[in-house]
Amino acid sequence: MDSAVLLDLLGNENRRRILRLLSHKPCYVTEISEYLGVSPKAVIDHLRKLEDAGLIESHTDDRRRKYFHIARDVRLEVSVSRHGFGTKSAYPANPGLDIQGRCPHMRIDLDFPTTGSDDDVAPDDTSADIDTSAAADETSTDADASAAGDDTSTDVGASAANDAAPGDAPPDSDALGDLAVEFDRLRDLENELSLAQRWVHGRMTAVLDRLNDRLGVDADSRFYARLLAAVASTDGSRRAVLEAVNADPEAVEDGLERLAEADLLVREGGRWTIPGT
Numbered sequence: 001m002d003s004a005v006l007l008d009l010l011g012n013e014n015r016r017r018i019l020r021l022l023s024h025k026p027c028y029v030t031e032i033s034e035y036l037g038v039s040p041k042a043v044i045d046h047l048r049k050l051e052d053a054g055l056i057e058s059h060t061d062d063r064r065r066k067y068f069h070i071a072r073d074v075r076l077e078v079s080v081s082r083h084g085f086g087t088k089s090a091y092p093a094n095p096g097l098d099i100q101g102r103c104p105h106m107r108i109d110l111d112f113p114t115t116g117s118d119d120d121v122a123p124d125d126t127s128a129d130i131d132t133s134a135a136a137d138e139t140s141t142d143a144d145a146s147a148a149g150d151d152t153s154t155d156v157g158a159s160a161a162n163d164a165a166p167g168d169a170p171p172d173s174d175a176l177g178d179l180a181v182e183f184d185r186l187r188d189l190e191n192e193l194s195l196a197q198r199w200v201h202g203r204m205t206a207v208l209d210r211l212n213d214r215l216g217v218d219a220d221s222r223f224y225a226r227l228l229a230a231v232a233s234t235d236g237s238r239r240a241v242l243e244a245v246n247a248d249p250e251a252v253e254d255g256l257e258r259l260a261e262a263d264l265l266v267r268e269g270g271r272w273t274i275p276g277t
Contacts, residue, residue, distance in 0.1 A: 001054065003087035006076050009053055014038060015046050019070065022056060026069040079201065083208040083222050214262055223247070227255045228264065228274065236271035 010016055014036055021027055021035055029047070033040045047068055050056045057071040073093035079086045208221040215224055230244035238253075245252055256272055259265040265272050 001074055001089070003076055003078075003089045005053060006074070007078075007087065009049060009055070010076075012046070014042070015050060018043070018046055018050065019055070022068060022070050026059075026067040028065050028067050032068070081201065081205050081208075083205065083212075214264060215258070219258075223251075224255055224259060227252065227259060231256075231265060231272045232274055232277065236273050238270075241272065 010019075017036055018032060021032060027035070029040050029043050032047075033043045036043065047056065047058075051058070051068075055071060055074070056068050058066050058068045060066050075091060075093065077088040208225060211221045211225055211228075212219055215221065226245050226247075227241070230241045234240035234244055241256070242249055242252055256265060260267065260272075263275065266275055267273075
């Protein structure tokens with residue numbers, strides 16, 4: 001789902017309240033109307049918009065009463081700072097997502113089961129030890145930077161049993177205990193990841209502030225930071241920098257020249273380098 005669509009939907013307080021209500025249980029129109037204190041007609045309009053976006057669905061019970069429920073799990077990330085505004089597109093929750101090798105800045109050792117389908121739960125040997133060990137220094141502007149900057153190691157592990165189908169015998173207490181422990185550890189992990197994101201946001205702002213001090217307050221510091229990173233992570237050739245930044249070639253050329261004027265880059269033999277590296 002496009003993040004702009006979701007932001008527009010969530011901009012309405014009543015739609016947010018509807019989603020909050022439906023996150024607890026399926027509801028019918030009259031029930032939602034009484035909860036919100038608005039007319040059924042207004043509720044139907046909100047439900048239609050949420051349904052068109054694919055966030056909710058409906059089903060009819062034996063009494064032909066239509067119930068609405070949340071249809072999918074999505075996540076939206078919004079970042080607002082002095083150096084930019086951005087959103088990451090909403091994406092569906094995926095418990096089977098393979099993140100091995102995709103988070104090079106964290107050590108992740110997962111010990112959760114991998115769900116192939118509703119009827120097939122296979123154990124996985126992968127493991128979660130999330131280590132955000134980048135050290136904070138005096139440039140950090142986030143009050144929580146020192147806490148999040150320390151090595152935080154969360155070992156999260158549990159084995160979950162197959163979902164019990166209706167009519168089956170209830171799951172044994174050990175399986176329920178494992179699921180309860182996994183829930184508790186995942187909740188802790190969620191809180192730690194949120195704290196880490198706040199720390200990264202604070203550090204990013206601090207770095208961009210320092211870069212602005214070198215370039216001037218009118219500079220697009222995030223763009224120049226991308227240029228510097230492209231030079232540092234490639235051979236510094238024009239082609240390599242253009243491919244890494246993936247922006248308008250003229251803007252990239254102008255940016256490199258401005259960085260050179262600020263003594264942040266030098267050109268040597270047709271390649272850009274950062275002084276002192």
